[in-house]
Amino acid sequence: MADGFELGGRTWASRLIAGTGGFRSLSDMERSLAASGTEIVTVALRRVDPLAQGSVLDVIGRLGLFALPNTAGCYTAQDAVKTARLAREAFETDWVKLEVIGDDRTLLPEAVELVGAAETLVGEGFTVLPYTNDDPILAARLEDAGCAAVMPLGSPIGSGAGIRNPYNVRLIVERAGVPVILDAGIGTASDAALAMELGCDGVLLASSVSRAKDPVAMATAMRKAVEAGYESRRAGRIPRRLHAQASTPDEGMASLD
Amino acid sequence: MIVDLNGRATPLPEGSTLADAVAAAGAGGDDRGVAVAVDGEVVPRPQWDGRALAEGEDVEVVRAVQGG
Numbered sequence: 001m002a003d004g005f006e007l008g009g010r011t012w013a014s015r016l017i018a019g020t021g022g023f024r025s026l027s028d029m030e031r032s033l034a035a036s037g038t039e040i041v042t043v044a045l046r047r048v049d050p051l052a053q054g055s056v057l058d059v060i061g062r063l064g065l066f067a068l069p070n071t072a073g074c075y076t077a078q079d080a081v082k083t084a085r086l087a088r089e090a091f092e093t094d095w096v097k098l099e100v101i102g103d104d105r106t107l108l109p110e111a112v113e114l115v116g117a118a119e120t121l122v123g124e125g126f127t128v129l130p131y132t133n134d135d136p137i138l139a140a141r142l143e144d145a146g147c148a149a150v151m152p153l154g155s156p157i158g159s160g161a162g163i164r165n166p167y168n169v170r171l172i173v174e175r176a177g178v179p180v181i182l183d184a185g186i187g188t189a190s191d192a193a194l195a196m197e198l199g200c201d202g203v204l205l206a207s208s209v210s211r212a213k214d215p216v217a218m219a220t221a222m223r224k225a226v227e228a229g230y231e232s233r234r235a236g237r238i239p240r241r242l243h244a245q246a247s248t249p250d251e252g253m254a255s256l257d
Numbered sequence: 258m259i260v261d262l263n264g265r266a267t268p269l270p271e272g273s274t275l276a277d278a279v280a281a282a283g284a285g286g287d288d289r290g291v292a293v294a295v296d297g298e299v300v301p302r303p304q305w306d307g308r309a310l311a312e313g314e315d316v317e318v319v320r321a322v323q324g325g
Contacts, residue, residue, distance in 0.1 A: 019325035029323065044324025047263040047317065048291065050283025056323045057290045072324050085299045086319055090292035157325065206325035 005201060007040075007179050008095060008127040008148045014039045015196070016226045017068070017181065018219075019206025020056050022158075028215050030059045036209065036219035040066045042097050044073075045087055068129070070097040075110065077117035084121050096121060097151070097204075098130040107157040109133050115141055122146035131183050134164070136171040143178050150176060151183035151204060154195065158207045160187030163194055173199035189218075189225035196229025197237070261315045275300055275308040275316070282318035290321035 004011035018038040023029035033041060043056055060067050069087030074080040077100060084096040100117055102110040109132050121128045128147045132138055139150040152172050155161035162185060163169060173180050182195035183204040192203045203226050212218035258273065259266050263282055270277075275293060284291045293300050294317045300308055310316070 020323040021325040023323065042324060043290075043321045045292065045319040046322045048282045048284040048320050052322075055287070055290070055321065057321050067321070069321075070324055082294065082297055082299075086292040086294055086317075089299050089301060090290050090319065090321060 005179070007181075007202070008129070012039050013037075014223075014226075015202040015230060016192075016222060017042065017202060017204040018209065019204070020060075020210075022207050022210030023215060024210075026054045026056070026059055029056075029210070030063065032209055032215040032219040033059070033063055033065065035216050035223065037223045038065065040068050042070045042204070042206070043067045043091070044070055045083060045090060066095075067091050067093070068095055068097050069093070071099050071117075074100050075102070075113070076100065077113040077120065080113070080117040081120050081124075084117075084126060085124075088126070094125055095127040096129065098128050098147075109153070111135070111138050114138075115145060118142055118145045118147055129181070134168040134172065136168060136175060139172045139180075140175060143176060147178065149179040149181055149201075151181045153184035154182055154191065155185030157184045158211075159185055160208060161185055162187050162191040163198070166194065166198055169195070169198045169200065186222075189221040192222050192225040193229035193232070196226055197233050199233060202226070258310065258312050260310055260313065263316070263318055269310065273310050274306055275310060276305040278310060278316045279305060279318055282316075284318055284320060288320075291318065292320075293318050 005015050014037045016036055016038045017040045018036050019042045069091050071080040071083040074083055080100045088094055100110045100114040101107050118128050118130050129149045130142050130147050131151050134152040142150050154163035179201035181202040181204050182200045186192050186205040186208045195203050209215050209218045258269055258271055296315050
C-alpha cells in the first residue's frame with residue numbers, strides 16, 4: 001500500500017481489519033488472515049470452555065497480528081464497560097472495539113448506550129473504536145467523546161447487504177477528524193472497494209470472508225479491493241457525465257469516401 | 258463453600274482462592290487471554306492467588322474466542 005494508516009497513535013500498513021468469527025476451522029482462519037494482509041484482528045471474550053480445542057491466540061501469535069477485543073453481545077453501556085475492562089486484563093491492551101447493540105434481530109447499535117459507554121471508556125484511558133450507525137451526527141458525537149475512530153456500518157452485521165447509504169458514509173467522512181472505518185455489511189470485494197472510494201480510511205469485515213465458499217480466495221480479493229479502492233480514491237475519479245466524451249481526437253480523421 | 262462459577266453453582270473447598278476457581282473453570286493449564294471478574298469487578302491476575310473466595314460470590318472466568 002502506498003502509505004501508512006494512522007490509527008490509535010500507531011501506523012499500520014494494511015487498511016483491512018479482519019474479524020476472526022465464523023470460520024469453519026482455525027486452519028481456514030489462519031490461511032485467510034495471512035492472505036488478507038491484515039495486521040489487526042478482532043477477538044471476543046466468552047466464558048472458558050474446558051473442552052475447547054486450540055486457541056485463536058495461537059494463530060494470532062503465529063501471524064504476529066494485533067488482537068483487538070470487542071464487546072460483541074453487549075446491550076447496555078454497563079455490560080460493555082465491564083467487558084472492556086475484562087478485555088484489558090485478558091489481552092493487556094487498552095484498545096477496544098466497542099459494540100453496544102439494540103436487539104438480536106438487527107444487531108444495530110444502541111446509540112444512547114453506545115455514547116455513554118464510549119465516554120466512560122475514554123475517561124478510563126481506553127482507545128475506543130466504536131461500531132456505530134451510518135449517522136453523521138452520532139459519528140460526530142462519538143468523535144467529540146474522544147473515540148480514536150468511528151466505525152459506521154454499511155448494513156447490518158453479517159447481512160452482506162453492502163453499503164446501503166453511501167451518502168451518509170460520505171457525510172461522515174467529510175466531517176470526521178478521526179479515521180473512519182466501514183464496519184459491517186460488506187458482502188463482496190466491490191463493497192470494500194466502494195467503502196474506500198467513498199473516502200473511508202479502512203474496512204473491517206468478518207463474515208464476507210469467513211463464511212465465503214472459499215475464504216482464502218475471498219480474503220485475497222478483499223486485500224486487493226481495499227488497496228484498489230484506496231488507490232482509486234487518491235487517483236481522483238473522472239466526473240460522471242450524461243453524454244459521451246470521446247477519448248480519441250476527431251482531428252486528422254482520414255477521408256475515406 | 259458454593260460459588261457461582263460461570264453461571265453454575267460450584268462447590269469448592271473452604272479456603273479456596275480465585276486461582277482455584279480459575280482452575281475449576283478449566284483455565285488452570287493455559288491461562289493466556291484469560292480474565293476474571295468477581296461480582297462484576299475485574300481482579301488482576303497477580304491477585305488471583307491471594308484473593309480468598311466467599312460463599313455465594315459470582316465468579317466469571319472468560320477467555321479469548323473467535324469473534325467479529
